[in-house]
Amino acid sequence: MEIIKSPDALKAALKATQGSVGFVPTMGALHIGHKTLIQAAREANDIVVVSIFVNPTQFLAGEDLESYPRRKEADEKICSLAGVDYLFYPDVSDMYGEDEVSLIAPDVRGYILEGTSRPGHFSGVLTVVNKLLNIVRPDRAYFGRKDAQQLMLIQTMVKNLFMDVEIVPCHTVRDSDGLALSSRNAYLSADERGEALKISRALTKASHLVGKGVLESDRLYAEMLAVLEPLEVEHVAIVNRAFTPLDTVEVGNTIILVEAVVGTTRLLDNVWI
Structure with a gap:
């Protein structure tokens, strides 16, 4: 494995290779979820590139940029x-200069759900992903479904900007207790981790209800919120794959999402139905 810091050096190294390129962009503090993305890239491509970059433009003032896990x-x-x-x-100075050209997230889908509590976050995500894709120029790039809104917006960017890359969604990986794997889980105390399990339990409850024929969104919201009590819930949402809210679940075209704060840690999870 070769470790490269310079964008130009990586571009030169990849130009000298042959075959398909799979790319896994990360912010580090890698866990089993990241390993499954890498494995998927390894199985389908001749060359695998992983980036580790804690991107400052997607953190809002007062968020955990400085304390984000680095290993x-x-x-x-x-x-x-x-x-x-x-x-x-790369270092920040490798990726950003002064008077930058930036991408702006869509006016609607970039500012709903997680975008409501973190305005501007997705503009930072899209800007850095665009930069990374332009550096690596992969055939395929791999992203987890856990960050479903981010995934949808990246797919939208690739489509809108006519980018020649396949975005490959990968299933959420969970710990044995059901908690969706996330680098930010490291912030949770033992008690907080127990409380965080209410998120996956609420999603499991909704899935079971849908399996029994309960498709009305209002009913599912009520059942999920009861399970999530007393967490600080930022949102519970039932949307289609394009992130349009649904009054009734459309099996095969629905995502049920939860964002909640446990202690001081913001956690996301979802289930695709």
Whole structure:
């Protein structure tokens, strides 16, 4: 595995290779969920590139930019063992200059749900993903379904900007207790982790109800909120794949999402139906 910091050096290295390129962009603090993305890229491509970059433009004032988990040595070992060919590890100065050109998230879908509580967050996400895709120019890029709104917006960006890359969604990976894996789970105390399990339990409850024929969104909201009590719930939403709210679940075209704050940690999870 070769570790590269410079965008130009990575572009030059990839230009000298042959075959398909799979790309997994991350912010580090890698876990099993990231490993499944890397494995999917490894299985389908000749070359695998992973980036680790804690992107400052997607953090709002007062958020955890400085305290975001950073585990450089462990991340490098995980990538090496997973068969990564190139680990891209740029500094902020490598990725951003002064008087930057930036992307702006869509006026509606970029400012609903998580975008309501974090206005401007998705503009930062789209800007850095666009930069990374332009550097790597992969055939395929891999993203987790856990961040469903982010995934949808990246797919929208690729379509709207006529970008020649396939965005590959990958299933959410959960711990044995059902908690969706996230780098921010490291912030949770033992008691908070127990409370956080209410998120996956609420989604499981909704899935079971849908399986029994309960399709009315209002009924599902009520049942889920009862399970989530007393968490600080930012949103519970039932939308189609284009993120249009649904009054009735459309099996095969629905995502049920939860965003909640546990202690000081904001957690996201969802289920695709």
